[in-house]
Amino acid sequence: MSRIVQKYGGTSVGDIERIKRVAERIKAVREEGHELVIVVSARSGVTNELLARARAIHEHPSERELDMLLATGEQETIALTAIALHALAVPAVSYTGAQAGIFTDKVHTKAKIKTINARPIERDLKAGKVVIVAGFQGINEDGQITTLGRGGSDLTAIALAAAVQADKCEIYTDVDGVYTADPRVVKDARKLDEISYDEMLELASSGSKVMQSRSVEFAKKYNVVFEVRSSFNHNPGTIVKEEVAYMEQVVVRGVAVDKDQTKVIVSNIPDKPGSAAKVFRALADASVIVDMIVQNVGRHGIANLTFTVPQSDTARAVKALEPVLDEIGGGQVAVHERIAKLSVVGVGMKTHSGVAATLFQALADVGINIDLISTSEIKISVVVDLDRADEAVRAAHAVFGLDKV
Numbered sequence: 001m002s003r004i005v006q007k008y009g010g011t012s013v014g015d016i017e018r019i020k021r022v023a024e025r026i027k028a029v030r031e032e033g034h035e036l037v038i039v040v041s042a043r044s045g046v047t048n049e050l051l052a053r054a055r056a057i058h059e060h061p062s063e064r065e066l067d068m069l070l071a072t073g074e075q076e077t078i079a080l081t082a083i084a085l086h087a088l089a090v091p092a093v094s095y096t097g098a099q100a101g102i103f104t105d106k107v108h109t110k111a112k113i114k115t116i117n118a119r120p121i122e123r124d125l126k127a128g129k130v131v132i133v134a135g136f137q138g139i140n141e142d143g144q145i146t147t148l149g150r151g152g153s154d155l156t157a158i159a160l161a162a163a164v165q166a167d168k169c170e171i172y173t174d175v176d177g178v179y180t181a182d183p184r185v186v187k188d189a190r191k192l193d194e195i196s197y198d199e200m201l202e203l204a205s206s207g208s209k210v211m212q213s214r215s216v217e218f219a220k221k222y223n224v225v226f227e228v229r230s231s232f233n234h235n236p237g238t239i240v241k242e243e244v245a246y247m248e249q250v251v252v253r254g255v256a257v258d259k260d261q262t263k264v265i266v267s268n269i270p271d272k273p274g275s276a277a278k279v280f281r282a283l284a285d286a287s288v289i290v291d292m293i294v295q296n297v298g299r300h301g302i303a304n305l306t307f308t309v310p311q312s313d314t315a316r317a318v319k320a321l322e323p324v325l326d327e328i329g330g331g332q333v334a335v336h337e338r339i340a341k342l343s344v345v346g347v348g349m350k351t352h353s354g355v356a357a358t359l360f361q362a363l364a365d366v367g368i369n370i371d372l373i374s375t376s377e378i379k380i381s382v383v384v385d386l387d388r389a390d391e392a393v394r395a396a397h398a399v400f401g402l403d404k405v
């Protein structure tokens with residue numbers, strides 16, 4: 001007998017028929033003799049719909065009330081899943097985050113989990129019940145309902161897996177796992193059998209959103225091995241785990257593209273101590289998320305700063321920069337929206353040389369110009385023209401042999 005935590009995302013519990021199918025799956029696993037803790041999301045679209053309703057009433061709804069509202073999405077699906085299990089004669093009980101003992105800090109709408117009191121869950125598992133827990137929510141020390149940030153049901157599942165010392169943690173979604181590239185763009189993209197936490201995090205930050213990044217960070221910290229797989233078939237998924245030596249044999253694990261970035265150029269600023277600090281302080285104060293910073297210093301004491309920001313932050317970035325340029329004594333801001341950031345990711349880069357040269361040559365061979373370049377220990381990112389982004393992904397995917405097993 002093993003103890004399994006399964007998380008079903010919004011599409012997997014998207015309607016009554018799907019909830020019934022999830023219940024059948026749970027029943028089958030339970031009949032093999034396993035203990036099960038199930039985490040469910042709200043039905044797909046519900047969280048967005050609830051947010052839209054709140055914003056239709058008030059431009060800036062209170063964050064406490066938002067948490068109160070958003071938590072209802074998951075409360076619906078836990079109860080329906082329990083009822084679906086009862087209909088199959090499977091003993092099951094549903095819990096809100098608070099009832100499941102998930103204690104968080106006080107930061108409404110993006111709370112962090114502090115501790116989990118797993119005793120009630122342990123008691124029910126011992127009594128032979130399937131325990132169903134609402135994802136994405138908890139309770140703070142003042143007894144207020146909190147939520148864990150968008151996509152937070154993943155975090156609930158990973159944290160519960162750590163708390164109940166599960167033998168297995170399975171994240172069920174609507175794709176078969178993590179792919180070498182987006183299969184809609186690259187037709188010979190392959191599903192990966194396994195990937196390291198760090199690779200998964202880099203791919204997520206590069207535009208391949210399979211899971212909430214915070215949940216992967218949490219899994220890494222507590223060494224929770226988990227599998228991302230589909231609830232619509234029985235194919236094995238992708239195992240996400242700590243890096244092991246043989247993973248470095250593969251130089252590039254995957255290619256991601258982020259088409260949601262804007263390039264901002266701040267040109268002709270005085271080349272003196274404090275200029276960059278002031279520019280990025282102003283952006284930080286405006287809560288703009290900055291990526292890929294490049295600075296070059298020309299002659300005559302003049303510098304240019306180029307960086308990328310999410311499209312949704314562009315207007316805020318430009319507005320925040322105006323007063324700073326006056327303060328530091330000059331400079332102009334230009335914005336280029338039709339760009340994409342392509343990233344190749346792999347722990348093998350730590351021990352292989354020539355990865356950047358190979359990528360750049362592959363892009364050159366198809367006549368794609370590279371704009372910005374940035375690297376980390378396990379990632380190389382380049383900015384290219386948005387119109388050629390898909391072509392660039394295919395070239396990178398092919399040159400690193402990702403289409404071959």
Ligand code: ASP
Pocket residue numbers: 009010041042047048073135136149150151152153154
């Ligand atoms: N329902 C929440 C959201 O849409 C949490 C989740 O689905 O993971 O963000």
Ligand code: MG
Pocket residue numbers: 009010041151153154
């Ligand atoms: Mg999700």
